Structures are given as C-alpha cells and as structure tokens.
Amino acid sequence: MAISMSTYLKNKVLNHVLRNTSYSAPSSVWVGLYGSNSVELSGYGYGRVEAPSFNISASGSAINSADIIYSQASGSWGTITGFGIYDASTDGNLLFTSPISNTRYVDINDTFFIQEGNMSVTLSGAYSYYLAGELLDHILNNNAYASPGTGVYTALYTTLPDANDVGGVEVNATDYVRLQVGGTSYWSAPSVGSTANTDHLEFVTDADEDWGTIVGICLRDSATTGEILFRGNINPVATVITGDDYVFDIGWLIVKADYTASVD
Numbered sequence: 001m002a003i004s005m006s007t008y009l010k011n012k013v014l015n016h017v018l019r020n021t022s023y024s025a026p027s028s029v030w031v032g033l034y035g036s037n038s039v040e041l042s043g044y045g046y047g048r049v050e051a052p053s054f055n056i057s058a059s060g061s062a063i064n065s066a067d068i069i070y071s072q073a074s075g076s077w078g079t080i081t082g083f084g085i086y087d088a089s090t091d092g093n094l095l096f097t098s099p100i101s102n103t104r105y106v107d108i109n110d111t112f113f114i115q116e117g118n119m120s121v122t123l124s125g126a127y128s129y130y131l132a133g134e135l136l137d138h139i140l141n142n143n144a145y146a147s148p149g150t151g152v153y154t155a156l157y158t159t160l161p162d163a164n165d166v167g168g169v170e171v172n173a174t175d176y177v178r179l180q181v182g183g184t185s186y187w188s189a190p191s192v193g194s195t196a197n198t199d200h201l202e203f204v205t206d207a208d209e210d211w212g213t214i215v216g217i218c219l220r221d222s223a224t225t226g227e228i229l230f231r232g233n234i235n236p237v238a239t240v241i242t243g244d245d246y247v248f249d250i251g252w253l254i255v256k257a258d259y260t261a262s263v264d
Contacts, residue, residue, distance in 0.1 A: 004258075005193070009257075010190065011190035013135060017135075018181075018186075019190075020150055029086065032083065033046070033112070034083065036078060038081065048089050051064060051085065051140070053065050054140045056137045056141070062122075062136040065116065067115055073108055077112070078105065079104065080105075081099060084096065085121075124258075126256065128163050128165065128227065128228035129163045130228060131227070148221040152183075152219055152229065153223050157170050157217065160215055161231065171211050171214065178220065181219070188251075195254070195255050196250075196254045200247055201252075202246075203248075211246070215233060218231045219231075230255055
C-alpha cells in the first residue's frame with residue numbers, strides 16, 4: 001500500500017524538531033477524498049470535511065474520535081480509493097495521504113462517511129513514541145509542541161532502546177558526552193523529507209578507555225536525560241577501544257521523516 005506523509009510536512013517536521021525552525025500547526029485539518037484517478041473529487045456536492053479531534057495513543061498513533069460525514073452526493077462520485085488530510089478547506093497544503101483499504105462506490109444520493117476509529121495515522125520507524133505523540137497532537141489537534149530548539153543531542157548506545165525508551169544501554173565512559181546538534185548549523189535544509197549532518201561529529205579522539213561496541217544512536221532533547229526524538233541502528237557497528245577515535249563524517253547521519261497511515 002503506497003502510504004506517505006507529504007514532502008511539505010516531512011520538511012516542516014525535520015525543521016521543527018532538529019533545525020530550530022518552528023512549524024505552526026494548522027488551526028484545523030480537513031479530509032479530502034480521491035477517485036480512481038488519484039485526483040481529489042470535485043462537483044456533485046463534494047467538499048472536504050473538517051476532521052474531528054484525534055485520539056493520541058501512547059504508541060505513536062492518532063485515530064479519529066468521531067465519524068467524518070460528507071454531504072449527500074448530488075451525482076455519482078465514482079469509486080473512492082484514497083484520502084488526503086489538508087490544512088485548509090480548499091487548496092492549502094497536503095499533510096498526509098493514503099489509499100483506502102476497502103474502496104467504495106458513491107452513487108447519486110449516497111452519503112459517504114469514515115467511521116469513528118477507522119482513520120489511523122502512525123508515526124513509526126525512527127520516531128520515538130514520545131515524539132510521535134507530540135507531533136501528531138500538534139499537527140492534527142493544534143496542541144502546542146515547542147521546537148526543541150538548539151537543545152538536541154546525540155547519544156550513543158551499545159544496546160539501542162526501543163521506541164518507548166526502554167532497554168537501552170548508553171555508552172558509559174569517562175571521556176564520553178553527548179554532542180549538541182540542534183539548529184540549522186548542524187543539519188542540511190530538508191530535501192524530500194531527509195536531512196543530514198553538515199559538520200563532522202567528533203565524539204572522541206584517543207579514547208581514554210574502552211567504550212564497547214556502538215550499535216545505535218538516539219537524538220535526545222537533553223544533554224543528560226531527556227526524551228528520545230529519533231532513534232536508529234548504526235551500520236556498520238564499531239567497537240571503540242582505548243586510543244581509538246570515533247567520528248561521523250559530514251552527511252553520514254541521515255534522518256528521514258517517514259510515517260504510516262490508513263483508513264479501513
């Protein structure tokens with residue numbers, strides 16, 4: 001199933017979270033429908049419907065809290081194959097889009113609706129549950145999530161934590177500290193929903209002691225504890241022993257703002 005976050009929103013998310021460039025959430029979001037040609041419907045009484053609030057789960061998902069009901073069709077709308085979530089009732093910016101699992105034909109006098117709980121948007125992959133929930137609530141419910149600003153830090157792990165920040169083992173060495181990487185001077189301007197480090201990230205030169213085998217990295221919103229923002233495995237892994245350097249070259253650390261969505 002071809003599901004995606006719009007490039008517009010991917011870039012906004014990366015700017016907001018990593019580059020200290022805030023994204024102001026829309027005051028309301030609207031759900032549009034697509035026909036068999038993957039083009040938004042028009043005519044015969046069709047119009048986007050303002051979405052109700054979304055229930056945000058602890059595992060990074062948002063689900064519509066009420067039915068989304070369209071006006072009665074004054075002519076045939078054809079087969080509904082997909083949806084888009086926009087930041088305006090007409091025109092505006094596309095935020096999310098997805099096919100509909102069970103396509104439906106809408107004839108004259110029919111009323112199309114998406115049932116409560118049947119529209120789901122999930123931020124997964126590199127997203128932590130914390131960040132997914134904050135972003136979805138910000139984008140879909142217009143609840144504030146302030147940019148972490150310049151307070152984004154890299155953390156290295158010998159055991160990567162899960163999306164709920166459980167089970168991780170961060171490097172523990174006398175000469176290890178998290179590196180600050182928040183702001184436009186650390187990340188490239190997002191392109192097609194992807195950004196990369198624009199400077200060398202020098203974690204250590206001539207390590208004082210063994211660090212262990214580095215298998216993963218998290219971007220966190222604090223120099224010490226804080227919340228995970230993004231997380232991912234490092235490939236290839238590297239074992240840092242006394243006397244080693246550990247440096248990421250320019251462009252080596254890439255963050256992509258991908259997601260999943262569906263309508264049943």
